[in-house]
Amino acid sequence: MPSLLACLLLLALTSPTLWLIRPHRFRLAGVSAALPPLAVTIWQITQLGPTAAGDFTAERYAWAPQVGLEIALRLDGLALFFGLIVTGIGAAVAFYTHYYFENEEEQGRFYGLLFLFMTAMLGLVWSDNLLTLFVFWEGTSITSYLLIAFKYQYPDAKEGGRRAFIVTGMGGLALLAGVLLLGMAAGDYSISGIIATPGLTDSPLYPAALILVLIGAFTKSAQFPFHFWLPGAMAAPTPASAYLHSATMVKAGVFLLARLHPALSGTSLWFWTLLITGGVTMLLGAVSALRYYDLKAVLAYATVSQLGILVMLLAFDSSLAYKAVIVGILGHALYKGPLFLIAGIVDHATGSRDLRRLAGLARAMPWVAVAAGLAALSMAGIPPTLGFLAKETLLDAWLHADNLNQGGAMLGLTASALTGALFVAIALMLMWDAFFRAQAPADEPAAVHHAPSLAFTAAPLILVLTGSAIPFMLGSLNKLLFTAPVSAIAGEPTEVKLALWHGFTPVLMISLTAIAAGTGLFFVRSAIRKVLRRLPAELNGVVIFNQINDAVYGLANWVTRHIQGATMSSQAAITFTAAVVALIAAFTRISPATRIVIDWSQSPLAPETIIALLLIMAAIVTVRVPSRLGAIISLGVVGVMVTLFFIFFSAPDLALTQLLIEVLTVVLLVLVFFRIKPDNLPDISTARQVRNLLVAGSVGIAGFMLVLLSSGIQMGDSISSYFLYNAIPLGHGANVVNVILVDFRGFDTLGEIVVLATAALGGFALLRAPRLTSLRRRFLARHPELDTDTDADKGEGRA
């Protein structure tokens, strides 16, 4: 049975269903919305055993096999681990959403988008094909955009959404390019295939592919310097923030790195890029979090920091680091998600998320306080929470980092410990300021006017309790939950033995020191804020993004101003200049000096010279003469001079054609301008005249060069001899032209006749057109003396 596809379809179909039933009208909508993801979660739990035993469920559906596009799903350890987080937290968030939106009409739309996202995210983590993964990846970007911009009445939401989409969208394109290169290098787009390909890191395509993939992953997982979109994404409704921008979507980048770890890691490029990017992001996020008062902003920066930790850990090639990644992801999902949900409850109850206005919430909302307290303990890494376990493994990974020398490892260890301390301070700040202190410092403290129902609190509480229970079940979970994903990251079976208590190890000592230091930082938090406030604003990613944004718009303005709406002559000047530049570039490449032979011995004769001079003069007159009629006539002179050239070089047929065309042109132009007011040509500024002169001159020179070039080429044989020799034997006619017309080119002549007939038909239709008839009537009304049929017919025939 196609269970994986069925799960995805179930979630995908839930999306429109929830939208259409307008869930804000039903009391039980929260429960029913939570059921589909819960069902998928339960099914995944049943798969834990087989997956841990190495028996992976896999499904493939052809999509576009010519390019390796197929829907390939494979439930290995990592996929299952992430899948459980996606649907498990998804169920809680779906349940919570109903109470968050209460009876607002928008609820249905939100559910629709949320479930679309859930489908895309689940598909992403289950993919066994990089192209499938990319498709789902883009799906999460779009749904994320729509969710951030959900409250579109607020400019913040629109801006934040757009920023997020542009950053992750650009990252997505980089990822696509990286994926294509990776597929080329490995000869396969399937992830299991790529991982199994040996020596991928030696491929010449490896550096380019890696950098592109990393850009994709870093933008998605909000790594420095792309981290700035994540705080901006906090304009989304809180359930979306909790789900997308903390628990799942932002982990997609980490997931991708973990997924490709066996294939791409092990080079110094991989190691240092991840280590430095992750490390910088980790510190930056943790420090920035202390600067803000908005609950969600604090949590967002803490999330950035946590993502940095995960990326940094993936730099290593040690099972300790992999363990730290897996525990870190799980711990973070189970404490940060609830904290966001709690921020939403606080916002709902008091109408504020500002830490300066909040105080003493524990009394009014005891259950919320319990959930928040447990989550904060985990965040701070106090034993025996999951957060503590995560921090222990993180520090342990540093102590056993064999890629680094002693100094580097100590530096990393210190930075990680400092981050741990900052987390303690942040957790204390959140708990103390919002829940326990008696008095808020702000002038208008927010009061609880709307205590949350127990159902509203249930979702974060359940998540937190799950998180708190896990450390006590390590014995059974080690094998069932942790071994498989760690093995997937390692690319080989790896045994995991996590335990809460290892005795008084150095790691524990560092951990405890960090907790103490964090408490200290908590007390001096106002001072830290003051220092942070002094930092120049330009360091902020949003400012840089806006500057780039403005620069692009500025450039767009400039280009638009100069090209669009310019006069026809300016536009033509651009086009001509481009053509001339390209032509000259072409000439330089063929070195005409060596290829084109000019016979200087034959100097031009007097008639030629005179005609040429007249031609030039007529051309000058055409552009200088102030009246239109004068310009038309001198243009006619130019044409006649060209005709004379043809006569001079004994080409009477060409001359005749040219003359006919010239006369017709002049007559037509005069006829047209006859109807237009005879005002003089507008004045042109000197600068523009110079430009026009330059452009015209260079076009002329380019044309001259071109003619010179073509005259230097040996042409193919003339066809005329063929007709001359064959007219009598094949065509039985002495008049060669006649033979050509009716015999050699019989079909051409037939075609010409048909064309002429069609043109005549068209002309006839045109003459009968109502507009022309009325014109004629008006004309005759004004000039009754011309009212004879013959005269009028002549006039029309010419038109």
Added chain:
Amino acid sequence: MEQVTIGELGSILPELILLTGGLLILILDMVQSHGTADSGISGRGFMLIAVLFLAVGSVAVILQFDAEQQLALSMIMVDKFSAFLKVVIYVGMTLVAIAGGGYMNRRMVGHGEFWMLFMFVTIAMSFAVGAADLLMIFLTIEFLSITSYILVGFLRTDVRSTEAGVKYFLYGSVASSVMLFGMSLLYGASGSLNLAEIAAAFAASPERSLVIVPATLMMLVGLGFKTSLAPFFQWTPDTYEGAPTPVTAYLSTASKAVGFAVMARVLVVGLGAFQASWVPILAGLSMLTMFAGNLMALRQPNVKRMLAYSSVAQAGYILLGLVAVVDSSHGNFASLTNNGLNGVLIYLFAYLFTNIGAFMVIMLVEEATGSSDISAFEGLSQRAPGMAWGMFIFLLSLTGIPLTGGFMGKFYVFGATVQHQYYTLAVIAAINAGIAAFYYLNVVRAMFFTEAEQDEDGKALPLSGQGFAPATQLIVLVCVAVTLWLGVYPMSLINWASDASQNLLTIVF
């Protein structure tokens, strides 16, 4: 001298059918009296005739699918490549005829003229994609251009339409003459008009090949004009904005496809051996086009104009496929999935439905509000949800988001660029795709995230007018369906396009 037989006329059967239709409309229009408005065949009647003949012509094209590749009348190649593009043209023109027919019929002076020209412009395009001879190429391109000038300026009483027509004509005639000069250089140096013979002539006497670069450049002026590549694109926004929207719809899709098809045939068949000379030119044009189109689209307050610039940018992406067209150094080109040319075809096919759909939505909004400014789209999701979602899908496709046809096109040309290791070009394309997202999102933002005008009860005002034309709505629906279908299940399209492109590539290598 090859002998031409009547039997060969069978290979131009689709065009003959269209010609019959066009002439039938012409004659019927001529014999009926213009005395009263109601007498004779109405515009709708002529539209029906046009659609009918287009349909019969399409059947004839389908009959040609399995025909052996052959050179008909010593000028027109009947092969899978031209069959693919003929389908693009016929389908596109049928969509435009059904969706835009009402719009045109309400505005025009006569009854049949528009439909006659419509048939003729289709014939021109249909011949052009098969033209294997410089003379035929010039004639068909010129035929297409002249007919298009008239169609663009068809609304005689509308100043903007007239201005658009004149502008198109002025640029077009200069571009055509430059192209002709380029062709004459090629002819003079090789002694043949036939593309395959030109290739053979240059292979036989390489010393003549010094005209190749100037000739290619000059021909690209004319073809670049047709496909609105920078720096020959300045007519595009004015013409697209001023022309009647149905005409814009075909100019931006079918007519552009023809330009690319001719470009591909000339470059691959005629000058395939000189790929090293023309690839840099195309690459430069592509970069310039992408930047010019995208940057200028950013600042457009009018959606029709924005889409015009966006279509300039799209031409730049399509050109990527020609840049990365497989070269002879890849010995086993048949095994390469991304040969560049199939990317071009897939792109053109997907783009056809996306862009026609988008222009038709704009046309409906224009009809209902009297404006195609972005402000007319505000709150469209509340005022006309169906159209708003349709437009959303089209914009996603234009952005190149997966599960839409536009993604498949972008994927293929982008993939070919990466596979042939034109990394700079790929990076620039990616940056441009990012810029493009800005202005496509602007429309999405107006449609979905801006409040519509409201009546006293706080309900969004529905769009004024007598509702949308059902025929146009149907076509929008068809375009949405095909755009999604191509994105979700592109297998048959990919096979078909790869087949058609291989067919052209095997001629040379």
